[in-house]
Amino acid sequence: MFFINRILNFMLYPGARTIVTAQSEYQRFRTLGKSPKIHFEEAYDGQPIMLLALYQKGRLRPDLIRLIKTARAQGIYVLGVNTLKLKQPEELRGLVDCYIERPNFGRDFGSYKTGFLHLFTRRWEGTCPRLLMLNDSVFYSEKRLPKFLEDMMTSDIEVLGSTENFDIEHHMGSFCIAIGSVVLRHKLFKKYWKNYRLTDVRPTVIKHGELKLSKVLKRCVTGLDQFVALYSASRYIEAIKTDRELMDFAIANVRTSKIFAWKRASLKNVAVEFRDRYAIRKEDPGAFTKGVEVSSHEYFEEVYLENFDALYTYIKDVLKAEDINIYDLHNLVVAELGEGFLSGSQVHQNACILLETGLPFVKNDGLYRGIFSLEDINRISTFIEPDEASELLALLVSRPYGGRYLTGWKRAAFEAGLI
Known part of the structure; x- marks a missing residue:
């Protein structure tokens, strides 16, 4: 049965690739002319920034609220960019400093781009001492957050990832990277975000998003010892x-x-x-x-x-x-x-x-x-903590193993890493 499934997935792959690409282009067409909406924005006064890319519908997950509260307690300005919509965005006032909702296209790198372009438009990079880019593809545990944020935001390392990855080539996990002021102001870094082309096709996001971002960051730092992971x-x-x-x-x-x-x-x-x-x-x-x-x-x-x-x-x-x-x-x-x-x-x-x-x-x-x-x-x-364990279990089992539970072209797309 295993080999039969492998052969079937191989036969379905060209069609799966076509479907995934077509869906991405359809979504691109649907979002043409639509602009991000800034729901509210507090004055920025030169403090460190946390750029949080979100994919949250209705309300924020509890672990994300704990993350934001911990960041705020450390004097970090929170810039949240959501690809979906919350029922009551105004409820985030006092928790998030600047909250933006954008059209649903481009995955997490689309949210990062919106956030960085907003920052560049406001010229915050000129006074921001350090920025931490994060997304909600991870579940946050509150107990470890204070020291972790302190380690990431008080370091002198110009590009400090949380973890690194040696698959394909060495790069930092884009779900958590702290960036120093010298890199934020670098023309190559600004050019990368201005020119980044949105897509929903996962391998393309990995290649032109996560992998290329690390290449750009390596070019922006003053030395190779300035591009490291905290948990290397x-x-x-x-x-x-x-x-x-x-x-x-x-x-x-x-x-x-x-x-x-x-x-x-x-x-x-x-x-x-x-x-x-x-x-x-x-x-x-x-x-x-x-x-x-x-x-x-x-x-x-x-x-x-x-x-x-x-x-x-x-x-x-x-x-x-x-x-x-x-x-x-x-x-x-x-x-x-x-x-x-x-x-x-x-x-x-x-x-x-x-x-x-x-x-x-x-x-x-x-x-x-x-x-x-x-x-x-x-x-x-x-x-x-037990309450966090319950939240995490519910989050993980809501997406069981795709290679077992997906069927048809979606199974082939999953096996090929397209979704």
Whole structure:
């Protein structure tokens, strides 16, 4: 059945691409001549700005209200741009400083463009010391927000992403990037937003939005050390080298979904690699002069291991050694966890680890994309407050895995990453 579905999706792909493109162009036509509506705007006085791209209908999600309140408490001017419509926009007065609703076309980058062009028209970039661009594609956890916003907005780094991504090419996740004044005023940055062409086609938004934005930001910074992520892979790897508790936490909280092919770190991989380097069979007299391959099933019985100390003790017992090279074993575990952290989209791949280390949000499409399993969601829920866990669960399961629940051309479009 799996291969039949793959063949069917392959056959449907050209039609799916045509439908998705046609829908985007139809929406472009429908929104021609329609302009964003500024519902209200408070005076701006040179404070840091949070540009929040929204896709909210009727009312704001509770986690977004908590985010905005936290930002306001830190003296941040909140500029909200919504692609949909709220029932009572005026209710946001006193919460949001400037609220704009725009025609429903262009996804999150359309909202970003509206927000930045508004900022440039008002010439706020001339006095804004720092801007944080965020969107509602993530669920925000209140407990971690104050320190996170402070870290992002008080840093001297010219472009500070929350997390990075090595898929396709290195870039910052566009759902959260802090930008310094030198970049906000840069002519290339302004030119990018003025020339950005809206589309609803997801791969095009990724290519000309998220990926190209990172390229432009790299050109605007004064040095490569000014384009980094707060929760970078290098920070994580350095941390697990010296923090045994964090290492054990990472071992116990690896992503469990098997749908996506991204690497999932495993102590079994470490044990096999260690065996291949050091283990030989005593009864083989030629073992020192010729390579002897020993399968992991032949050499290791299956036991339950959930931390580094258990792995160390187990391998030592199996090899019947008074001691083993703990330094080498430690390095293997660090490498295994580091490679798992780097694989794919880091914010999806490492949700529990990032929450544990301070990141205040979880990606909303984790279940839809097949990156989270329900087990992953239940585990993530244990690291946030119970009321937030209920909100997050409802949000995630409202979009179940598209590769299972979508049909026809939509299934083919999903499999190809078009939607």
